[in-house]
Amino acid sequence: MSVLASQELATVDWTAPWLAPYVAMGQGAATQVGAGASSAQALNAASASQAPLVQFVPQSDLPAGEAYESYIFHSGCCPTREGLHDFFNGLAWLQFPQTKRRLNQLHVAQIAQTGIQPVRGPARDGLTVFDENAAFLQAPDALWDALAAKDWQRLFVDLRPLWAQAHLVIFGHALMEKLVSPRKAITAHVYRAQVAIDSIANLDAWMAADLSADKLAAKPFAHLPVLGVPGWWPANEDPAFYDDASVFRLPKQVLHVGDLPVPS
Structure with a gap:
């Protein structure tokens, strides 16, 4: 069990309205992490009542040099680090399994076309x-x-x-x-x-x-x-x-030639 993961999950307010779709599985899994389970173990236990599309495994199971998305596609296993980021990723897999699988399929198809590039192209950028x-x-x-x-x-x-x-x-x-x-x-x-x-x-x-x-x-x-x-x-x-205009920003204005100042 990761002490960091347990401490981070203890700060989650499961009554927040944006977490409503996830509270049933998420709160129980967070409790298991607090009791000593790894995030992968807790997420697998949370999915035990359904037919999950992936199994959660420790990040160390990801083979060196293999792309994360490719590994999920070929193995059916999702490498999971300790911490909020991967814990919530796991909850998304449990609540939206078909959407997550579709995203994985699209990622792998893009990797097959272009390989792993230093900069993602428009499709992989949009997927991410x-x-x-x-x-x-x-x-x-x-x-x-x-x-x-x-x-x-x-x-x-x-x-x-x-x-x-x-x-x-x-x-x-x-x-x-x-x-x-x-x-x-x-x-x-x-x-x-x-x-x-x-x-x-x-x-x-x-x-x-x-x-x-x-x-x-x-x-x-x-x-x-x-x-x-x-x-x-x-x-x-x-x-x-x-x-607050720093948050609720106005749309960018498109300047046309007629809007430009006339040189004096």
Whole structure:
């Protein structure tokens, strides 16, 4: 057991709204780590009631020189370090197994095409951003349009009642890790879910079918400071919360030739 992992997991607030999809398995697994289990052991125990798509193994099982994604694809084993990052990655595998498997398949297909490059290409970059920092939003068109336009006043103040019809689900394990210590600036890459989020299983199945390398290479994300979501942070009950332009940034302006100053 890693003392560091146990100490880090002890700081997780499992009542946080963004962890709602993960609390049942996550809190139990965290308790096992606190009692002496490794993260891999605890995650395997949490998945014992289902037919998991991967088994969690210590990071040391990853053969030297083999790519992480390739090893998962060929072995069905997910190397797991001690700490919050890989613990949350494991929870994502347990809650979104089809989506995680699809991402793994897409990574391996890209590796087969281009090999391991010093700099990821657009597809692998998009896959990584999605895996690490994505959130899924099912919402009325008016909310999505305001989010895409970064019209924060409309999104969070004028249309605030519409959030009762929206569902936001955190997926990225790095995003979950950052939210253990909430800060106003923490921002998700939001992927629009074109399906009713009536269950995580339905969302998982739809997402796995929808994802493609070309789609993710185009970075189809909207940027959302997640603590601005109504009900997710007490301070955002005050409309002035959204006046912080360092967090709720205006969209970049596109300059046209006619907008440029005329030389004197």
